[in-house]
């Protein structure tokens with residue numbers, strides 16, 4: 001019998017983000033220090049078989065949708081092998097990938113054939129010199145080439161994640177909006193979350209979503225609210241110019257929380273189940289799994305402790321309180 005898993009606040013948990021590596025070939029200014037992190041030793045990282053074992057055990061409890069992420073998931077060898085294994089779990093309806101897109105032109109067809117349904121590509125700029133400045137690596141990433149590769153492989157819908165930073169890339173809001181006129185792409189502007197080691201980025205670099213929408217509308221004409229792209233029941237709100245092939249979405253972690261409707265949990269590369277994407281609460285699954293213990297009771301215990309909401313808005317980062325009161 002198919003069951004549902006509810007957390008202590010009655011939220012149905014059906015979506016698992018799986019980090020397959022903590023490593024990355026980029027060093028985005030808002031995400032990772034230039035020198036990298038203390039990477040996990042290989043033995044600590046879950047094997048593909050272990051990840052699949054966890055998914056197989058949790059799927060009967062209500063898991064339906066998976067997202068493969070990192071770090072940068074495409075740099076872990078043989079990612080297609082993991083996708084094949086996950087695709088074979090009968091309860092799983094949807095498998096998505098979050099990637100910086102660098103390797104997508106080479107890998108999209110293989111990943112699609114292995115069972116990937118769709119892809120989110122991080123694309124903070126359309127200008128090569130600026131991509132290198134934000135990612136602090138020059139790997140020849142071309143967002144539109146990655147988009148074409150994904151669409152050609154049937155990985156739909158394709159979403160672009162654009163972290164908007166004032167003074168760094170906010171002058172490209174209009175260019176990204178214009179992309180949606182011709183291309184079947186769902187551009188999601190994300191409010192920068194000024195947390196951790198941010199290479200000098202502060203709340204002053206955050207561009208609130210109402211401003212992003214206004215500037216998008218100035219570039220492509222009136223925006224009408226639309227339903228999200230198929231399989232998008234995440235936190236974005238979507239809009240489109242009339243006749244556009246794609247949509248524009250905004251994700252506003254800093255000015256609103258979505259915690260009341262949160263349906264997701266996260267598995268770290270070393271096998272910790274985190275019940276809030278932005279919090280510290282976690283349960284170690286790897287060691288019990290390796291000791292042959294069942295996963296379901298641990299999952300249920302973790303859900304019982306899933307926090308009501310994340311703590312980003314409570315952080316004393318100057319100005320965020322004002323930002324959190326911005327409407328739209």
Ligand code: SAM
Nearest residue numbers: 030031070071072098099100122161191192193
């Ligand atoms: N490497 C993959 C990628 O870049 O899509 C997957 C992992 S990455 C951490 C997932 C998403 O988190 C990306 O879209 C990235 O832009 C976003 N992200 C990371 N740090 C962020 C921050 N400080 N503020 C807003 N978004 C952030």
Ligand code: SF4
Nearest residue numbers: 024026028031071100
């Ligand atoms: Fe972080 Fe993704 Fe950028 Fe890598 S590509 S540094 S994981 S946001």
